[in-house]
Amino acid sequence: MPELRQNRFTKEWVIIATERAKRPKDMVVLRAPRSLPSFDPRCPFCPGNEKSTPPEVLRVTAPNDSRWLVRVVPNKFAALQPELTPRRVVERSHRTVNGFGVHEVVIETSDHSQITPLMPDSQVASVFRALKARCTDLSLDSRIANIIIFKNHGVDAGTSLEHPHSQLIATPVISSQVRSRLHEALRHYDDFGECMFCSAVEEELQDKSRLVVVTDRFVALEPFASFTPFCTHIYPRRHMANFADISGEEITDLARVLRLVLAKLYYGLHDPDFNFTIRSAPAECAGVKYYHWYLSIIPRLTRVAGFELGSGMYINTVLPEAAAEFLREVDVESAAAPDKPQLVTAAAFESGSRG
Ligand SMILES: [Zn+2]
Ligand SMILES: [Zn+2]
Numbered sequence: 134m135p136e137l138r139q140n141r142f143t144k145e146w147v148i149i150a151t152e153r154a155k156r157p158k159d160m161v162v163l164r165a166p167r168s169l170p171s172f173d174p175r176c177p178f179c180p181g182n183e184k185s186t187p188p189e190v191l192r193v194t195a196p197n198d199s200r201w202l203v204r205v206v207p208n209k210f211a212a213l214q215p216e217l218t219p220r221r222v223v224e225r226s227h228r229t230v231n232g233f234g235v236h237e238v239v240i241e242t243s244d245h246s247q248i249t250p251l252m253p254d255s256q257v258a259s260v261f262r263a264l265k266a267r268c269t270d271l272s273l274d275s276r277i278a279n280i281i282i283f284k285n286h287g288v289d290a291g292t293s294l295e296h297p298h299s300q301l302i303a304t305p306v307i308s309s310q311v312r313s314r315l316h317e318a319l320r321h322y323d324d325f326g327e328c329m330f331c332s333a334v335e336e337e338l339q340d341k342s343r344l345v346v347v348t349d350r351f352v353a354l355e356p357f358a359s360f361t362p363f364c365t366h367i368y369p370r371r372h373m374a375n376f377a378d379i380s381g382e383e384i385t386d387l388a389r390v391l392r393l394v395l396a397k398l399y400y401g402l403h404d405p406d407f408n409f410t411i412r413s414a415p416a417e418c419a420g421v422k423y424y425h426w427y428l429s430i431i432p433r434l435t436r437v438a439g440f441e442l443g444s445g446m447y448i449n450t451v452l453p454e455a456a457a458e459f460l461r462e463v464d465v466e467s468a469a470a471p472d473k474p475q476l477v478t479a480a481a482f483e484s485g486s487r488g
Contacts, residue, residue, distance in 0.1 A: 138358035141333060142314055147358045148448045155450045157459035160362050160434050162405050169246040169295055177209075178240045178296035190237065191266060193259050202256065203263045204240040211236035212302065219276050219305035235271060235303040239263055245296050249286065249392065250399035251469075252297075258388035260299065264411075265384065267301055268377040272416040277303045279311060279415040282376070287406025289433040307415050314412070315424060322423030330425030334368050343457045346393055350386040353394050355453035355460075361435060362451035363402065363460070365394055367428040374424045376413035391428065397460045398432055400468035406433040 136149045177185035180200070191205035207215070213234025222229045241260045242252065249257065264282055271277055284299035285292040307315075321329035337343055337354050345365060346353040353367045367390055369383060379387065391409075398405060413426040441447050 140356070140358040140360070141329065142317055144317060145358075145360070146446050147360050148446065149358075149452060150448050150450050151452065155362075157363075157401075157451055157456055160451060161401075161403050162434065163403070167248070167404065171244050171246040173245045173296070176245055176294070176296050178204075178238075178294065178298060179245050180243045186238075186240075191263055193263050201243060202259045203242070205263050205267055206238055206240065208236040208238050208300065213304065230305055233276060233305050235274075235277065235301070237267060237301045239267075239299045239301065241297040241299060247297055248399075248404075249284070249297060250395035250404075252392060254385075254389045254392050257392050258385050261379070261384045261388055264299070264301065265377055265379055268375070268413070271301075271303050272375075272377060272419070274303075276305055277416060279304050279307045280413065282411040282413070284407075284409050286408070287433065289406035290408045292406075311412075311415065315414070315418065318423045318425075328372055328423060328425050330368060330427065331372050334370065342454045345397070345457050345460045346390050348386055348390060350383050351390045353390055355457040357453060359449055359453040359456070360447035361431060361449055363398060363405075363432045363434065363456050365398075365430045365460070367391060367394065367430070368425065369427070372422070373426055374414040374421045375416075375419055376411050376426045378420075387428075391430075393465060394430060394460070396465040396469075397463040398430070400465060401460060401463040402432060402434070407431060408433065 135152050137146050138149055139146050172179050174182075176182065183189070183204070186204075186206040187209055189204050189206045191203075192201050193203040194201055211234075213232050213236055215233070215235045217231050217233040219230050219233040239260060241247075241249065242256055247256075268280055268282070271280055280301060280303045282299065282301050318329050321327075325332075334352050334354075337357075338347070338352065343355045343357060344352065345355065350370055351367055352370060353365055356364060356366055367387070369379070369387070371383070373379065395407070398407065407430055409428060409430045411426060411428050414421060414424040418424055435450070
């Protein structure tokens with residue numbers, strides 16, 4: 134029987150279409166393997182071509198080594214411009230703000246061929262350190278209302294350059310989608326005196342059926358009302374409204390958890406295109422008790438069609454519980470070294486291991 138589930142954070146409904154249900158492995162994307170050189174002389178993000186990008190705003194280097202690990206540069210084709218002063222104009226029914234904003238690119242590695250699911254954890258941690266530094270810095274700019282961090286991996290996820298990179302866009306307004314999540318979170322806090330996200334994570338830890346990876350600091354899970362197959366959320370277990378409040382130890386662990394989840398998707402579903410985004414509280418909500426940041430990974434396995442566009446409701450053909458079980462059982466270590474014997478991960482998971 135199909136089931137409608139409500140997203141607790143947005144109040145949106147999702148149709149879990151068990152009649153049309155697909156087994157998780159039916160979602161495997163069949164495509165030619167990606168094959169990229171580790172250096173492309175025409176790529177603006179490859180080492181040696183640093184002059185092809187606008188001057189960098191941040192560089193992460195290894196100790197005692199001048200070569201860069203991560204660079205942050207303004208987007209050459211930015212959607213918004215940082216040198217403007219935002220000015221709001223209301224003219225009858227029309228409301229506008231001039232195109233102020235910050236649009237930056239985080240070049241995640243000097244290796245053109247690397248992809249996040251297979252990167253060393255330490256490299257992913259360097260990317261998060263750079264993102265934290267940029268968020269902290271940009272939050273001090275009173276013109277900025279909200280910062281969105283995101284990554285597009287693959288053509289179906291909207292990427293235009295193959296060299297691994299993520300992006301950050303800071304806007305002078307808060308989108309209605311972000312506002313609505315904040316309102317729901319505040320309403321819950323007023324009603325129950327607790328963070329809705331902290332309580333949801335506790336509930337999921339007890340239920341266990343939708344968990345994918347659990348560590349002392351983070352929980353990766355399939356949301357109960359997941360709008361699309363294998364959408365995976367990663368929540369910090371410590372209450373934090375803003376991503377920029379993450380500690381050094383938490384960055385190390387987040388990098389490991391994100392990399393592990395992406396590797397499970399990579400090996401389990403054959404390298405799907407994906408987006409991820411960090412849903413952090415806007416600067417004006419720094420430190421609030423009612424909102425809790427999280428990272429959302431969305432593999433691009435299905436297309437948005439007329440029903441979704443017309444209703445805002447999605448049809449998900451994979452049960453979140455089945456997706457979680459499937460991902461738990463993808464053994465990344467064995468998949469990375471196929472000559473080694475297959476290990477059973479389910480037992481390790483049951484015993485509360487970090488598997
Ligand atoms: Zn490159
Ligand atoms: Zn919380």
